[in-house]
Amino acid sequence: MRSVTFADARVVDLLNAKFVVAWNNHNPDLDGGAGARQPRFTAEELELYPEGGGGGNVRAIVCLPDGRIVHYVMGWFRPERLVEELEFALTLDEKDAREKHDAHAREHAEAQATLAKDHPREMTRDFAQSAIRRRHAMLGLQAQTHAVAAGVLLQAVDKHLDEVKRHSSSRAFK
Amino acid sequence: MRTLAALLLLASALVAQDEDPPRLIEQLGGDDIDSRDRAEAALVKLGRPALATIEKALAGADGEVKARLQRIVASITRPRWTTDLTRALATAKAQKRPLFVFSTVGDLDGYA
Numbered sequence: 001m002r003s004v005t006f007a008d009a010r011v012v013d014l015l016n017a018k019f020v021v022a023w024n025n026h027n028p029d030l031d032g033g034a035g036a037r038q039p040r041f042t043a044e045e046l047e048l049y050p051e052g053g054g055g056g057n058v059r060a061i062v063c064l065p066d067g068r069i070v071h072y073v074m075g076w077f078r079p080e081r082l083v084e085e086l087e088f089a090l091t092l093d094e095k096d097a098r099e100k101h102d103a104h105a106r107e108h109a110e111a112q113a114t115l116a117k118d119h120p121r122e123m124t125r126d127f128a129q130s131a132i133r134r135r136h137a138m139l140g141l142q143a144q145t146h147a148v149a150a151g152v153l154l155q156a157v158d159k160h161l162d163e164v165k166r167h168s169s170s171r172a173f174k
Numbered sequence: 175m176r177t178l179a180a181l182l183l184l185a186s187a188l189v190a191q192d193e194d195p196p197r198l199i200e201q202l203g204g205d206d207i208d209s210r211d212r213a214e215a216a217l218v219k220l221g222r223p224a225l226a227t228i229e230k231a232l233a234g235a236d237g238e239v240k241a242r243l244q245r246i247v248a249s250i251t252r253p254r255w256t257t258d259l260t261r262a263l264a265t266a267k268a269q270k271r272p273l274f275v276f277s278t279v280g281d282l283d284g285y286a
Contacts, residue, residue: 001276006253013222015253019274022262023255027279063273067263070272090272157275158259168279 001058001076008079014086019062024161026059027168051077051138059164062089063157070097072149081138085145097153105146112139195220195227203239214242218249225250 005011015021060082062071071089073082092100115136116123122132152160193216201213217224225247232243256262259275266273 012251012253015274020262020266020271021253021255022259022275023257024259024275024277026277057279059277061275065266065270065272161277
């Protein structure tokens with residue numbers, strides 16, 4: 001994320017122009033440990049790295065100015081996708097956020113189903129070999145992202161991250 | 175009427191000076207620390223359009239000017255992270271701006 005998505009001009013300019021930007025470590029127990037340092041990927045490896053990869057280790061959270069969560073993206077997202085999610089998040093307010101997340105989840109799920117119906121042969125191919133298969137997976141991830149966001153909607157971000165930290169730290173040492 | 179026109183001309187010239195990257199870079203090496211700070215803030219505010227000029231100046235800079243130019247480039251080309259969530263929450267509330275939190279396991283610099 002740091003050397004690709006957060007180095008991208010579109011992402012940086014949008015974040016710096018529209019948001020207060022904070023970085024949080026939800027498992028400081030692993031700081032400097034083997035799990036905290038990742039190898040640098042080559043451009044070829046990154047091209048094939050699945051968006052959403054990394055799961056709960058990486059969370060991008062958008063909040064209203066009062067700190068309540070309106071959008072929640074888990075895993076690694078490419079710059080263009082993160083920009084898409086950030087721009088969507090900027091349209092949300094406390095009254096319409098749930099409705100818009102539900103609508104987007106439905107749209108992505110429908111688009112995913114249509115893609116599978118139109119390209120049945122592509123669905124059996126390897127991810128690395130098929131852009132359509134990767135697009136199909138991405139649509140599923142985006143639908144899931146909206147469902148995850150709806151589950152934490154309007155929670156206070158500091159309290160939510162305290163919970164994540166408690167869960168994450170205890171899990172790491174079991 | 176003529177006085178008003180002259181004042182407007184002077185004001186626009188002053189604004190132009192404040193937005194002129196080479197002039198602001200020159201001010202980074204001035205004697206007055208407040209002027210140096212103001213020039214740094216103005217260059218950050220100019221953002222990406224001023225980047226080429228700033229990077230060119232950086233190649234030949236040293237000492238405090240170099241440090242300030244490096245800080246300016248970082249401010250323009252990276253998200254302006256704060257690691258203090260409480261402060262970020264207070265800033266977002268005061269400025270009525272949305273808050274973006276990137277939360278990771280471990281050190282941010284550990285992430286590719």
